[in-house]
Amino acid sequence: MSAAYATAARETVTLSAGRSRDKDLRSLVFLGALWFSLLFGILVLLVLILTTAVKGAPRFDMALLTDYSSQLFPERTGFRAGILGSVWVMLATAALAVPLGIAAALHLEEFADGQKWWNRFIEVNLQNLAAVPSIVYGLLAVAFVELVGIRERGLVISGAIALALLILPVIIITTREAVRAVPREIREGSLALGATQWQTTWRQTLPAAVPGIATGTILGLSRAIGEAAPLLMIGTATAIRFDPNGLMSQFTALPLQIYSSTSQSQEALQVAASAAIIVLLVMILALNGLAIYIRNKFQRTW
Amino acid sequence: MSLRPGTFTVPQGTGGVAPPVPSSPTPGRLEEVTEHEERTLPDLPPDPVMEALDLNVFYGDFHAVHKVNLAFGRNEITALIGPSGCGKSTVLRCLNRMNDLVPGARVEGEVTYHGQDIYAKHVDPIAVRTHIGMVFQKPNPFPKSIYDNIAYGPRVTGMKVDDMDALVERSLRHAALWDEVKDKLKQSAYGLSGGQQQRLCIARTIATQPDVILMDEPCSALDPIATARIEDLMLSLREEYTIIIVTHNMQQAARVSDRTAFFTAMPDETTGNRTGLLVEFNQTAKIFSNPSDPRTEDYISGRFG
Numbered sequence: 001m002s003a004a005y006a007t008a009a010r011e012t013v014t015l016s017a018g019r020s021r022d023k024d025l026r027s028l029v030f031l032g033a034l035w036f037s038l039l040f041g042i043l044v045l046l047v048l049i050l051t052t053a054v055k056g057a058p059r060f061d062m063a064l065l066t067d068y069s070s071q072l073f074p075e076r077t078g079f080r081a082g083i084l085g086s087v088w089v090m091l092a093t094a095a096l097a098v099p100l101g102i103a104a105a106l107h108l109e110e111f112a113d114g115q116k117w118w119n120r121f122i123e124v125n126l127q128n129l130a131a132v133p134s135i136v137y138g139l140l141a142v143a144f145v146e147l148v149g150i151r152e153r154g155l156v157i158s159g160a161i162a163l164a165l166l167i168l169p170v171i172i173i174t175t176r177e178a179v180r181a182v183p184r185e186i187r188e189g190s191l192a193l194g195a196t197q198w199q200t201t202w203r204q205t206l207p208a209a210v211p212g213i214a215t216g217t218i219l220g221l222s223r224a225i226g227e228a229a230p231l232l233m234i235g236t237a238t239a240i241r242f243d244p245n246g247l248m249s250q251f252t253a254l255p256l257q258i259y260s261s262t263s264q265s266q267e268a269l270q271v272a273a274s275a276a277i278i279v280l281l282v283m284i285l286a287l288n289g290l291a292i293y294i295r296n297k298f299q300r301t302w
Numbered sequence: 303m304s305l306r307p308g309t310f311t312v313p314q315g316t317g318g319v320a321p322p323v324p325s326s327p328t329p330g331r332l333e334e335v336t337e338h339e340e341r342t343l344p345d346l347p348p349d350p351v352m353e354a355l356d357l358n359v360f361y362g363d364f365h366a367v368h369k370v371n372l373a374f375g376r377n378e379i380t381a382l383i384g385p386s387g388c389g390k391s392t393v394l395r396c397l398n399r400m401n402d403l404v405p406g407a408r409v410e411g412e413v414t415y416h417g418q419d420i421y422a423k424h425v426d427p428i429a430v431r432t433h434i435g436m437v438f439q440k441p442n443p444f445p446k447s448i449y450d451n452i453a454y455g456p457r458v459t460g461m462k463v464d465d466m467d468a469l470v471e472r473s474l475r476h477a478a479l480w481d482e483v484k485d486k487l488k489q490s491a492y493g494l495s496g497g498q499q500q501r502l503c504i505a506r507t508i509a510t511q512p513d514v515i516l517m518d519e520p521c522s523a524l525d526p527i528a529t530a531r532i533e534d535l536m537l538s539l540r541e542e543y544t545i546i547i548v549t550h551n552m553q554q555a556a557r558v559s560d561r562t563a564f565f566t567a568m569p570d571e572t573t574g575n576r577t578g579l580l581v582e583f584n585q586t587a588k589i590f591s592n593p594s595d596p597r598t599e600d601y602i603s604g605r606f607g
Contacts, residue, residue, distance in 0.1 A: 101538055115405060189503070190402060193455035194432030203458065208445055285497035 022296070049281070050256035056274030057083035064275050068241040069257060071187040076259070079276045085156070085251035086283070088244045092160030093167065093224055098217055100164070101171030109179045110201045120288075130169035137166040138233025145234070148254040153235030157247040162201045162230040167220035174216020177211040211298035213230055226280065254280050305329055336461050343585050344559055347375025351514055351544045354433075354448065356411035359392050361404065365570070366392050368579045369411070374514070379536060379545045380588065381555035385601065389547045389578020392563070394516050398434035398545065399427040416513075416573065435507035439519040440586060441499035443491035443506075448474075451491045451502055455510035469509060477505035478535050499527025504535065508543075515548040521554065531542050533558050552602055564587040564598045568577030 021027070067078025093212065112119040120188030175228065182205050190200040231253050238260035244251040263274035306330060311593070350373035359367040367389035374380050382390040395401045396409055399420060412419045420430045452470045456463050463469050464543050474480040479501040483494070491502055507515055517536070521529040534543055536558050549555050555562050563583040567576035582595045593599045 113405075128538055183442070185438060185440055187446060188436075188438060189442040189444065190401070190454070190458070191403065192398065192431055192438075193458065193506065195455075195458040196430055199458045200566060215552070229348075258556065266477035 003266070012178075026027050037119045049278075052274045052277050056271060056276070057279055059275035060183050060274045060278075063089050064272065064279070069239060069261070071208075071264070071266075071269075074264075074266040074272070078280065079254060079257055079270060081233050081252050082257035083216055083252040084243050085240070085280070086179050086254045088156050088249075088251060089159045089163060089253060090221055090225055092247060093163040094217070094221055096160055096164035096294070097168050097171055097220070101168050101217070102175050102213060105175035106169075106177060106206065108199060109176050110205060111197065121284050124170055130173060133229075134227050135229040135233055136142065138230030140165055141230065141234050146237070149260070152248075152250070154237050154252075155234075155243055155247070156249055156251050158234040159236060159251065159253065160247070162234055163224040163227060166227065166230060167224050169212075169222040170177050170223065175213045178212025178216065179205055181212060182208045194284075212296055214298075215295045218287050218291040222284045222291070225287070226255055226284060228259055230252070231256055254283075319458075322427045322441070324564065343375075343378070343563055345574075347373045347374050347561070348376060349377050351416065352546075353414045354396070355395065355414065355431070356413070357393065357396060357413060358403065358410040359389070359396060360408040360410070362406040364575055365577045367396075368568070370580045372580065372583055373560065374544055374546055376544055377540055377542070378560040379540050379547060379558050381548075381559035381562045382548045382565060383552060383555050383562060383601075384545065384578070384581075385567060387576050387578070388565040388567040390563075391518055392544060392578065393603060394518055394548045396435055397514070397516055398431050400431075400436060402427055402489070427562035432510055433512055434516060435510060436501070436513040436516040436518065437503050437507055437520050441496055441503055443499050443502050443604075445466045446491065447488045448494070448502060449487040450492050451506050452509045455506055459510055461510065466531050472503075473505040473509040475510050476539070477501045478531065478538075479505055495528070497524050497531060500532060501535065504539075505531075508539075512543070514544045514546065514561075519548055519550060522550060529554070552590075555592050559586045562586040564589060564593075564595075564601060566597055566601070 004199050043056075051104045063078050065078065066080055067076060068080050069082075070077045108119065108123065112122075114120065141158055144153075144161055145158045186204050186208060187200050191197070195203070223255060236256055236257050237250060239251055240250060240252040258273050258276045258280065261269045261276065264270070311486075321520075352374040354370050354372045357370040357565075358365070359368065359374075370389075370393055382394060384390050388600075393400065395419075396413055401407045403410065409421055413421055415430070415433065418425070420434075444454060446454070447476060449470055452473050453466050455461075456469060470481060471484075474483060482498060484501075486493070491499065491576070494502060500523075504520075523533050524532065533554065536547070539545060540560075547555075547559065561584065564581045565578050566581050567578050569576050582589060582593060582598045584594070588594075589598060590602055593602065
């Protein structure tokens with residue numbers, strides 16, 4: 001009894017002796033540096049967004065969304081063509097990139113023999129492709145479009161090809177991660193019942209991975225929607241005064257229209273560009289919000 | 303129903319050859335179902351459903367299992383026991399070619415099912431698995447409804463089912479799960495307890511009407527009550543199926559199995575890799591009361607492993 005008491009007392013003393021090493025100078029300096037880095041990044045971003053919003057504030061009106069661009073009446077210029085063009089290109093990009101990306105990822109993850117050198121080669125180069133500058137994809141798209149015999153420049157389909165190439169590695173990589181997160185037990189359970197590899201992938205693995213795939217795909221698209229460089233390469237016009245009406249229609253995109261507006265001398269156009277930047281940001285945030293919503297809603301713990 | 307369509311006909315479950323059901327308990331009364339008769343067995347299975355003949359398994363250069371010979375009798379429960387890393391799970395997974403899924407896995411020797419080598423060139427592993435089902439260590443229901451979990455096997459294998467509802471009910475009743483889930487068949491299988499999930503996995507396996515059921519430590523993730531229910535279930539399933547079970551739990555092997563195979567791991571002198579080998583295969587009663595190999599005795603008396 002007394003022995004046990006003595007042991008307990010000694011342990012209490014040991015535990016409370018000295019100050020926590022988590023609070024010594026080096027730890028505090030390190031923690032401070034981390035906080036500074038975090039705050040610096042957020043502050044710069046906030047200042048950027050706020051100044052842009054303040055500058056664009058006079059033009060937060062419907063005309064900004066519903067009117068075409070105008071040099072003659074710069075205070076009434078609108079980004080209708082750019083917004084619609086971006087929406088068209090995004091839809092076409094998704095239609096091209098999503099099936100291709102998911103199929104490629106499923107093949108690599110479920111069917112390809114990872115021991116073979118060519119599959120490993122493809123894997124390594126997927127990572128490399130994700131890091132290629134976006135303008136290079138524009139060049140690729142130009143070459144591809146020429147190859148299939150489309151002479152006209154700046155079409156929705158060309159833009160979609162460029163952006164689809166751009167986000168394909170992102171979609172493949174995120175899909176592979178989502179597929180890999182499906183537990184092996186599910187696949188084994190299916191195979192042990194006499195299902196084929198294909199049935200297992202189609203009926204078990206893919207449905208279970210859909211939330212992850214959707215999230216990755218949307219994040220890829222939200223990256224593509226802000227791209228200007230590849231669209232410039234394929235010869236996308238900036239001053240368009242009609243709605244795109246198909247894949248073979250000419251178009252302009254919101255980032256391009258913003259770019260051309262900011263390079264004009266009229267003050268009103270610059271203000272309108274600032275307002276359009278906020279519109280673009282809202283579109284991107286909405287896409288990212290959708291991705292987060294899907295992830296949280298369908299997230300599964302195994 | 304043969305491994306290669308149009309070549310063999312294999313007795314399938316109770317369909318072909320009616321298994322002898324000597325004194326089967328009266329169905330319908332649970333308390334009687336839980337009492338199972340003591341069996342007297344011949345020394346070797348007279349009519350083995352499956353046999354392993356000089357089975358060697360390699361993972362790449364690693365020799366995992368050395369020269370195993372086993373015979374699995376019809377309507378018997380065979381337990382594979384032994385310390386960790388002795389290759390018992392590897393042997394089990396060879397019996398329905400689940401080891402094919404492990405990259406670099408290679409099998410030498412033969413595994414026969416009704417006399418046919420399931421590793422022969424023309425054999426389709428998918429067909430093998432429809433005859434030889436498997437239940438895993440961790441309950442692994444699909445993220446679907448209870449109903450769809452059961453219906454999945456018959457659907458993917460293209461089984462002709464006139465009445466899927468009846469098949470689902472029959473499978474769940476066989477797995478002693480029907481009364482607990484009959485009102486929530488459309489609910490997710492993930493809402494079930496671990497023991498119920500494992501019985502669901504057994505029901506799912508039964509639904510494809512296999513001949514042999516392999517169980518890889520089916521109770522190791524379950525509490526004692528759920529374990530007792532699964533063991534009970536195994537004993538009643540024995541009347542219709544041939545069951546092969548890997549277990550870490552020697553009491554479990556003693557309680558449920560008719561025959562027991564004891565494996566051990568033999569370290570390689572040069573590489574230190576441990577190769578599994580079969581030490582003794584006999585009737586469970588003999589293994590536990592009068593083992594012929596001292597290593598078996600050491601293991602079951604708790605001196606080793």
